[in-house]
Amino acid sequence: MSVIAFAKNWNGKFKGSTYELVSYSKKLASDLSVGLVVVSIGEIAEEELKSLGKYGADRIISVNDPKMNILTSRVYADVLTKISEKENASVVVLNDNNSGKAIAPRISVKMKAGMVAAVQELPVSLDPFIVKKRVFSGKAFGHVQIDSPQKVITIAKNCFGLVEIPVESVVEEYIPEVDTALFKVQVLEEEEQKNKVILSDADIVISAGRGMRSPDNWGPVEDLAEVLNAATACSRPVSDEGWRGHEEHVGQTGKVIAPNLYIAAGISGAIQHVAGISRSKCIVAINTDPEAPIFGVADYGIIGDAMEILPRLTEAFRNSKS
Numbered sequence: 001m002s003v004i005a006f007a008k009n010w011n012g013k014f015k016g017s018t019y020e021l022v023s024y025s026k027k028l029a030s031d032l033s034v035g036l037v038v039v040s041i042g043e044i045a046e047e048e049l050k051s052l053g054k055y056g057a058d059r060i061i062s063v064n065d066p067k068m069n070i071l072t073s074r075v076y077a078d079v080l081t082k083i084s085e086k087e088n089a090s091v092v093v094l095n096d097n098n099s100g101k102a103i104a105p106r107i108s109v110k111m112k113a114g115m116v117a118a119v120q121e122l123p124v125s126l127d128p129f130i131v132k133k134r135v136f137s138g139k140a141f142g143h144v145q146i147d148s149p150q151k152v153i154t155i156a157k158n159c160f161g162l163v164e165i166p167v168e169s170v171v172e173e174y175i176p177e178v179d180t181a182l183f184k185v186q187v188l189e190e191e192e193q194k195n196k197v198i199l200s201d202a203d204i205v206i207s208a209g210r211g212m213r214s215p216d217n218w219g220p221v222e223d224l225a226e227v228l229n230a231a232t233a234c235s236r237p238v239s240d241e242g243w244r245g246h247e248e249h250v251g252q253t254g255k256v257i258a259p260n261l262y263i264a265a266g267i268s269g270a271i272q273h274v275a276g277i278s279r280s281k282c283i284v285a286i287n288t289d290p291e292a293p294i295f296g297v298a299d300y301g302i303i304g305d306a307m308e309i310l311p312r313l314t315e316a317f318r319n320s321k322s
């Protein structure tokens with residue numbers, strides 16, 4: 001028996017969320033008294049693979065096939081299912097990011113395994129297997145029991161953190177036979193967004209809402225983001241109005257993010273907005289209205305005009321950096 005963890009790489013590099021996935025999966029495997037097998041797909045340097053050893057990945061299967069450098073969900077799901085069967089997996093763990101969301105349900109169908117997405121912590125119980133996740137747009141937690149012999153879970157960002165258990169990783173090369181029909185639809189090229197911190201990966205997010213009053217007032221938001229090497233985000237009306245692009249919209253109908261620091265300027269804190277940011281480790285709200293609901297979820301609140309406060313924060317961070 002084993003726990004399988006899918007370690008996605010981005011152009012041959014792992015991210016912090018991959019190391020968190022390995023930390024989580026190592027602890028889960030140890031609680032289940034089974035081995036951990038970390039699977040990497042696509043070309044990647046051995047040194048990068050071995051960096052997973054810091055978090056307890058003693059066994060790594062590398063599907064080092066250039067045909068699989070760009071993620072194709074049908075192909076990746078097939079590869080992971082074949083490896084899960086070969087390794088007699090009891091649980092398959094993926095990150096709850098775009099890749100995990102695309103692959104996990106396919107593995108679940110192929111393996112006839114029960115699946116739960118965006119798990120918040122280690123299972124509440126191993127037998128029966130019960131996991132905890134947010135439900136009703138983050139307003140409540142649900143405990144979900146998976147009864148099938150094999151299970152597939154995706155884990156929410158920042159649900160476990162990084163736990164170092166340094167081991168010497170052993171890397172095995174393995175390329176399973178994949179039906180050529182699965183390559184029918186292929187991503188030929190990926191273009192990376194340049195000079196911008198990607199919102200879903202960002203540790204710090206500066207977000208603004210309708211309180212900024214006009215798209216012309218975004219300068220202070222971008223200045224603070226630049227000083228803090230942060231991503232920018234916005235509330236839904238802001239993107240609906242076309243003040244900012246929809247890729248920045250967070251909330252129930254936008255992106256769900258979990259940065260270490262979320263600064264919300266001129267955002268009222270409607271429940272639909274909070275649904276996308278409540279997993280942030282620290283929320284700082286700037287609002288002129290002391291009764292704004294955002295202060296109910298914020299760790300720190302600043303009552304005042306965002307147009308005045310954002311430049312002062314930028315200046316203070318700039319000074320403290322120099």
Ligand SMILES: Cc1cc2nc3c(=O)[nH]c(=O)nc-3n(C[C@H](O)[C@H](O)[C@H](O)COP(=O)(O)OP(=O)(O)OC[C@H]3O[C@@H](n4cnc5c(N)ncnc54)[C@H](O)[C@@H]3O)c2cc1C
Binds near residue numbers: 209252268287288292
């Ligand atoms: C089905 C559904 C789904 C939705 N999904 C989402 C979603 O995914 N994401 C989302 O964001 N919303 C979503 N909404 C909309 C949501 O209900 C709110 O209307 C929206 O979040 C409000 O955006 P806002 O806070 O920017 O604007 P407002 O509610 O207008 O708030 C502006 C805030 O700025 C403050 N302010 C004004 N001037 C200043 C100033 N100079 N300095 C500082 N503060 C100031 C005000 O006091 C106020 O609190 C959804 C709604 C529905 C019905």
